[in-house]
């Protein structure tokens with residue numbers, strides 16, 4: 001981004017894709033006013049009418065799946081098969097809320113001394129979403145679908161490198177028949193966003209992004225007493241206990257780290273492996289990583305791609321280098337070219353290394369050998385972040401005894417931590433607060449209003 005322009009670039013080949021002019025302050029104000037006007041009528045529409053538009057939106061996504069997937073792949077380098085899967089997941093999310101939103105938002109009767117008392121879940125107004133590039137459609141849809149269905153209107157400030165996706169999403173809402181001010185994309189600088197948060201029309205903010213962005217947005221929102229939901233980074237542990245069935249789960253375990261070329265907040269970043277199974281794990285994990293297919297992300301066979309921008313590879317390189325300086329050993333990989341970072345396996349990991357303490361946003365697996373189960377959980381819990389933990393063991397009942405010990409937003413047993421519209425999603429500690437998806441997600445941006453009626 002420079003001055004008033006955003007230029008998008010294909011990270012795989014460095015080709016310039018498109019150039020966009022940022023919205024002027026006047027244009028941003030117009031969009032804000034339009035959102036405010038639209039809210040007055042949108043909030044009075046029946047939920048059933050909003051749900052009807054959802055099914056149009058699902059149809060639009062289905063119709064444009066090929067071109068939208070390609071746009072995503074060109075802008076941020078995701079393998080095309082994963083882009084297609086992302087669009088399909090958005091459709092699943094839409095279907096989920098189409099089926100359940102009316103139940104989730106129905107008045108909740110509570111017996112008290114009143115003649116009648118209940119909770120009414122009313123929309124708040126205009127909600128600002130600041131979103132990341134790693135899942136350019138999914139992140140936006142998981143904000144927008146519940147938020148709009150609850151009767152709010154939305155404004156999106158997407159990551160600059162996926163501006164084409166941001167505009168395509170706005171267009172999809174229009175094509176599906178949503179009124180014009182219901183969902184709008186803003187092309188804006190950070191300073192403009194901070195100013196917008198202070199505007200009375202904005203009632204709350206949802207940010208998915210880095211810890212740094214989270215602190216900055218939360219500070220501004222706090223200053224103006226605006227609610228915010230923060231979905232930030234993570235360095236999830238994946239515990240492998242001595243009785244884990246590796247033949248059954250190794251594909252899932254590798255996917256947990258390498259999907260989206262390692263650029264997922266909930267990816268397994270630290271593998272904590274009990275010594276009895278360590279050699280077998282390392283061998284099987286390495287074999288699968290060796291088989292990942294790097295190629296043009298537009299090729300359907302490609303399973304691992306470049307990162308979304310060369311500077312992201314710079315950060316990763318720095319984290320790996322510092323960890324090696326502190327004694328980490330390269331077991332596999334570790335070459336780099338522009339935005340491409342080779343899938344890399346590091347061993348001899350200690351707690352002070354960046355690959356242990358920080359979030360690594362790329363295909364780097366830090367493997368930690370521990371002597372027993374107790375130590376495995378202790379190491380896994382040693383994190384500033386709190387998105388999720390996973391454990392692989394045949395004794396799933398014993399693993400459930402650890403539920404209370406896990407401080408994260410999620411604990412998955414014999415499965416990778418993943419998002420699912422039916423289940424709440426969110427973190428604790430430096431991973432943020434608030435929840436998206438499920439009933440909890442649709443109730444984040446509502447006024448939980450108490451109604452008390454006496455005769």
Ligand code: NAP
Nearest residue numbers: 131132133158159160190193209210213216231232233265
């Ligand atoms: P980022 O650099 O924090 O950017 C995220 C969004 O915030 C972008 O739209 C960015 O705009 C904007 N932004 C950053 N600072 C801002 C500020 N001061 N004021 C207004 N807007 C600001 O993160 P990213 O590199 O795009 O995404 C990767 C991060 O997101 C990782 O840490 C990942 O773990 C996290 N993430 C978390 C979740 C979750 O659910 N917990 C999901 C996905 C990703 P520009 O692009 O214009 O800078």
